[in-house]
Amino acid sequence: MKVELTDLTKKFDDLVAVNGISLTVKDGEFLTLVGPSGCGKSTILRCVTGLEVPTSGRILFDGKEVTDQQPQERGIAMVFQNYALYPHMTARRNMSFALEDGGLSKAEIESRISETAEMLGIGDHLDQTPEELSGGQKQRVALGRSLVRNPDIILMDEPLSNLDAKLRIELRAELQKIHQELETTTVYVTHDQEEAMTMSDRIVVLNDGEIQQVSSPEAAYNRPKNRFVADFIGSPGMNFVPCRLEGETIRGGPFSFGLPDAAEGTPTEIGIRPEDISLSDRDESDGPVGEVNVFEHIGPYNIVYLEVADVGEIVAQIPASRYFDIGQSVSISVRNNRIHLFDEAGRAIYNPPLPSDADAERPTTSR
Amino acid sequence: MSIRAYFPGRDSDTPEDSSDLTTTERGLLYAALGLVTLLVVFPFYWMVSTSLKTGQEVTQFPPTLILDSPSLVPYVDALANGMWVRWFVNTVIVSAGATVLVVVVATPAAYALSRREIPGARLFLMLFLSTLMVPTQALVLPLFVLFADLGIVNTHVGLILCYAMLFTGFAIFLLYGFFNSLPNNLEEAARVGGIPEWKVFLRVILPLTKPGIATAAIFVFVFSWNEFLFALVFMQDSPMYTISVGLATFFGNRGSVVLNQLMAVSILAVIPVLLLFAFSQDRFIKGISGGFDD
Amino acid sequence: MIATIRDRVLDVLTDSGRISLKLYLYVVPALLLYAVFMLYPLVELFLLSFQEFSLGGSNEWVGLANYQNVLSDPVFWQAAQNTFVYGVVGITVPVVLGLVIAAILNVDAPGSTTVRSIIFTPQIVPIVVAGILFVWIFNNNGILNSVLVGTGVVDSKIRWLSSPVLALPVVLLMVIWKRTGYYMVIVLAGLQSIPDEVYDAAKVQGKSRWQTFRHVTVPMARSALVIVVVLGIINAVKSFASVFVMTEGGPGHATEILGTYFYKQTFAFFNYGEGAAIGFIQFLIVLVLTTAFFYVEGEFNVN
Numbered sequence: 001m002k003v004e005l006t007d008l009t010k011k012f013d014d015l016v017a018v019n020g021i022s023l024t025v026k027d028g029e030f031l032t033l034v035g036p037s038g039c040g041k042s043t044i045l046r047c048v049t050g051l052e053v054p055t056s057g058r059i060l061f062d063g064k065e066v067t068d069q070q071p072q073e074r075g076i077a078m079v080f081q082n083y084a085l086y087p088h089m090t091a092r093r094n095m096s097f098a099l100e101d102g103g104l105s106k107a108e109i110e111s112r113i114s115e116t117a118e119m120l121g122i123g124d125h126l127d128q129t130p131e132e133l134s135g136g137q138k139q140r141v142a143l144g145r146s147l148v149r150n151p152d153i154i155l156m157d158e159p160l161s162n163l164d165a166k167l168r169i170e171l172r173a174e175l176q177k178i179h180q181e182l183e184t185t186t187v188y189v190t191h192d193q194e195e196a197m198t199m200s201d202r203i204v205v206l207n208d209g210e211i212q213q214v215s216s217p218e219a220a221y222n223r224p225k226n227r228f229v230a231d232f233i234g235s236p237g238m239n240f241v242p243c244r245l246e247g248e249t250i251r252g253g254p255f256s257f258g259l260p261d262a263a264e265g266t267p268t269e270i271g272i273r274p275e276d277i278s279l280s281d282r283d284e285s286d287g288p289v290g291e292v293n294v295f296e297h298i299g300p301y302n303i304v305y306l307e308v309a310d311v312g313e314i315v316a317q318i319p320a321s322r323y324f325d326i327g328q329s330v331s332i333s334v335r336n337n338r339i340h341l342f343d344e345a346g347r348a349i350y351n352p353p354l355p356s357d358a359d360a361e362r363p364t365t366s367r
Numbered sequence: 368m369s370i371r372a373y374f375p376g377r378d379s380d381t382p383e384d385s386s387d388l389t390t391t392e393r394g395l396l397y398a399a400l401g402l403v404t405l406l407v408v409f410p411f412y413w414m415v416s417t418s419l420k421t422g423q424e425v426t427q428f429p430p431t432l433i434l435d436s437p438s439l440v441p442y443v444d445a446l447a448n449g450m451w452v453r454w455f456v457n458t459v460i461v462s463a464g465a466t467v468l469v470v471v472v473a474t475p476a477a478y479a480l481s482r483r484e485i486p487g488a489r490l491f492l493m494l495f496l497s498t499l500m501v502p503t504q505a506l507v508l509p510l511f512v513l514f515a516d517l518g519i520v521n522t523h524v525g526l527i528l529c530y531a532m533l534f535t536g537f538a539i540f541l542l543y544g545f546f547n548s549l550p551n552n553l554e555e556a557a558r559v560g561g562i563p564e565w566k567v568f569l570r571v572i573l574p575l576t577k578p579g580i581a582t583a584a585i586f587v588f589v590f591s592w593n594e595f596l597f598a599l600v601f602m603q604d605s606p607m608y609t610i611s612v613g614l615a616t617f618f619g620n621r622g623s624v625v626l627n628q629l630m631a632v633s634i635l636a637v638i639p640v641l642l643l644f645a646f647s648q649d650r651f652i653k654g655i656s657g658g659f660d661d
Numbered sequence: 662m663i664a665t666i667r668d669r670v671l672d673v674l675t676d677s678g679r680i681s682l683k684l685y686l687y688v689v690p691a692l693l694l695y696a697v698f699m700l701y702p703l704v705e706l707f708l709l710s711f712q713e714f715s716l717g718g719s720n721e722w723v724g725l726a727n728y729q730n731v732l733s734d735p736v737f738w739q740a741a742q743n744t745f746v747y748g749v750v751g752i753t754v755p756v757v758l759g760l761v762i763a764a765i766l767n768v769d770a771p772g773s774t775t776v777r778s779i780i781f782t783p784q785i786v787p788i789v790v791a792g793i794l795f796v797w798i799f800n801n802n803g804i805l806n807s808v809l810v811g812t813g814v815v816d817s818k819i820r821w822l823s824s825p826v827l828a829l830p831v832v833l834l835m836v837i838w839k840r841t842g843y844y845m846v847i848v849l850a851g852l853q854s855i856p857d858e859v860y861d862a863a864k865v866q867g868k869s870r871w872q873t874f875r876h877v878t879v880p881m882a883r884s885a886l887v888i889v890v891v892l893g894i895i896n897a898v899k900s901f902a903s904v905f906v907m908t909e910g911g912p913g914h915a916t917e918i919l920g921t922y923f924y925k926q927t928f929a930f931f932n933y934g935e936g937a938a939i940g941f942i943q944f945l946i947v948l949v950l951t952t953a954f955f956y957v958e959g960e961f962n963v964n
Contacts (some may be wrong), residue, residue, distance in 0.1 A: 072558055072562060072564075076559055077559065080552055086553065087575065088574045407782075407841075408779060410783075413798055429804075471690075472690045472694055475690070478687060485688075491688055491692075500895065500951045502943040502944055504924075505939075506699065506703065509702035509703075509937075529698070535691055565683075568687070595788060595902035596924070610787070614787075615792075626797065641782070652781075652846055
């Protein structure tokens with residue numbers, strides 16, 4: 001089912017939670033709304049469900065207007081962060097409750113439940129009550145409760161946030177599998193950019209009630225439209241270095257790069273992703289240097305926090321095999337001069353092409 | 368600011384505080400407590416002891432503190448007297464009826480005001496709370512006139528309606544607090560789950576409300592059982608009296624011969640509510656202190 | 662089948678607009694109850710107070726005559742004064758006693774829960790029973806006199822309830838006996854449910870418990886007491902049974918309170934018009950006090 005939001009606005013007294021959002025959710029896609037707390041993502045979701053009524057704007061399901069409809073009438077299903085299971089009913093009843101009075105035969109209801117329970121791995125727990133279940137099981141039951149209704153769309157409000165890290169990753173993969181199998185339109189809300197990146201067909205980055213970018217996860221990562229998206233997506237976050245343009249050269253602290261032709265404006269900030277930084281023992285050249293403050297062994301790679309003169313802290317991600325001591329002085333270089341450029345207004349005026357792109361227009365390092 | 372800070376005493380979680388008190392201090396406090404308890408209990412004792420006396424012993428002066436020959440005759444006499452029994456039955460009917468009516472009316476109201484954001488909810492709540500402030504006595508007169516016109520003076524129904532008016536506000540207040548303590552997105556889950564509103568209330572929320580309803584019911588029952596003025600005014604004929612009215616009328620005649628019987632009946636009148644209290648102490652106390660934080 | 666019809670009917674009632682009108686239905690029974698059984702009678706009361714009611718059925722409008730009669734009746738003023746005393750004493754004493762007992766009980770001792778229940782029990786006893794009981798105890802030939810005379814504290818039996826001076830205090834004693842447990846429970850709950858940080862902090866600063874009690878608790882209690890007194894007076898205006906059962910307002914009018922005065926005028930003397938006036942005056946008093954209460958309450962929160 002396709003969902004269209006047109007100029008959606010939601011105000012709570014004077015607070016504008018959602019500011020004129022327009023968005024289309026394609027039929028069958030997995031769309032994630034992501035952003036920091038208070039960005040409006042949950043509010044948008046709740047408007048789609050009907051739990052909140054928009055101040056202005058329209059919501060259409062497959063072209064039909066549902067803006068003022070009660071949640072019960074929308075044919076939706078929702079999974080909550082805190083599961084919201086009916087405490088006094090067994091898992092089975094939680095799942096069957098909505099199907100009663102629906103015209104389905106008992107047998108049909110039973111079969112749907114066992115099928116769904118099978119898919120979610122909770123078949124053995126159907127006769128337990130929520131308080132007897134673990135967090136992961138509860139969320140699976142909550143999911144089952146939604147799926148059993150064959151809804152046109154599933155909405156999820158930070159469903160994994162209450163689970164511990166390992167469980168989160170496990171369920172993330174399961175959700176993806178389920179989506180591939182069922183192909184139900186899914187709108188997912190999270191503040192965790194990693195979740196958004198790994199699960200979605202498209203992500204919508206939000207801040208302060210406004211859309212910052214709607215694109216594939218890959219595009220959001222490699223071609224952020226503005227500083228906010230560049231900062232929000234990716235962990236550890238992008239490094240930002242204030243800079244100024246001198247002729248055709250961009251200078252920021254100890255860094256200097258040639259202005260790429262493709263840049264559309266005057267850069268005031270350089271953005272460098274930690275994994276695009278390479279470090280080496282201090283050499284005789286007068287390139288940028290930094291002092292190692294913190295060294296983190298993550299496992300598959302290492303994170304280095306550097307103190308760079310005139311710039312402050314720079315974070316680098318280096319291969320697991322490289323080591324540096326605290327306090328050591330290192331030379332910093334940017335791989336393939338992969339820098340992002342942002343103007344005064346925060347707009348991205350240049351994103352480096354991916355290595356696969358044939359005729360790469362890359363900035364050159366000038367001395 | 369914690370109210371605790373202002374009282375010498377201790378938090379029951381920190382046992383080491385009890386060493387703060389010297390033995391003398393402890394002794395004094397216990398003695399004081401003992402005295403208070405004695406003063407509270409004595410009237411009860413006196414009531415029981417009088418109810419077990421017979422003949423001259425009942426009214427002799429000085430009265431005997433310890434009984435010569437306790438006997439259950441006053442109780443037997445009382446129960447044999449159809450009047451007392453009749454009055455008990457009236458009281459039960461009226462109290463139970465009021466309880467049912469109040470619960471049926473107050474629970475949905477408290478639910479709607481507490482858990483659903485209806486515009487004007489706050490106003491309604493204020494309105495219902497304000498009913499607790501009205502000097503309900505004053506309403507006896509116009510209600511009497513109204514009920515006389517409707518022909519329901521001197522009926523169980525009439526008194527039940529009065530009690531519903533008297534106690535619904537309190538029940539709403541009590542249940543409101545209780546509803547607030549339930550997890551707050553159960554309705555949301557049900558609504559997005561396609562459950563119609565009435566089912567959300569009846570099948571999802573109501574089953575979880577049992578403790579709250581039980582508390583409200585107990586309070587209303589006890590209030591109704593003990594109520595006097597309205598019962599006095601609205602039950603005009605002797606057979607319709609509630610136990611409180613019966614006792615007061617009898618006592619008004621000051622027939623000292625039946626004092627022991629009077630005390631016996633009083634004890635019997637107290638027992639039901641006492642039992643109710645004994646079985647639901649926690650509820651009662653919780654309800655009063657307004658704490659439903661789960 | 663029936664389920665779907667039911668659903669349909671109920672859904673028709675739904676305003677598919679912004680709010681589900683159905684939800685208002687939940688509040689309607691309660692609203693109706695109060696509209697019919699409280700609002701309407703209140704209005705009737707008001708109207709009635711300007712009439713002279715005769716049981717024959719014909720009423721005349723007499724303007725403020727009823728109010729004049731009531732306000733010029735010395736018994737009314739006696740009742741008003743007694744009500745005030747009843748209200749103040751009948752609340753402050755139980756509250757203070759309740760506080761003290763709660764403080765003592767909080768010093769955990771074995772059986773404190775039992776003691777708590779015992780002290781609370783008078784609260785649930787029917788007021789009529791309590792009244793009768795106390796009358797019997799304070800009877801001329803009752804146990805109290807017996808003990809006092811027997812131990813030589815007094816020479817002869819005290820006529821408690823026939824004394825214009827002693828009658829009201831005796832009634833108040835019954836009320837105190839009955840109510841103290843209630844306030845004790847409230848305070849105790851407050852004491853036991855709040856964590857100890859501030860108390861510990863005071864301890865760390867070297868304050869003794871009694872110092873804290875005297876210099877912080879008492880001043881704060883004083884302002885809380887004002888609110889409690891207001892509530893007490895409101896409660897006293899609504900009182901009736903306690904006095905009625907014990908003394909019927911006597912001797913003379915020594916224990917007359919507004920409640921008994923109202924009852925007698927209305928149901929003993931059948932002065933319905935004046936009764937209505939008294940009733941409405943009671944309503945006004947409570948209204949004024951309640952507004953004052955909310956006004957003060959807005960300034961700080963106690964409990």
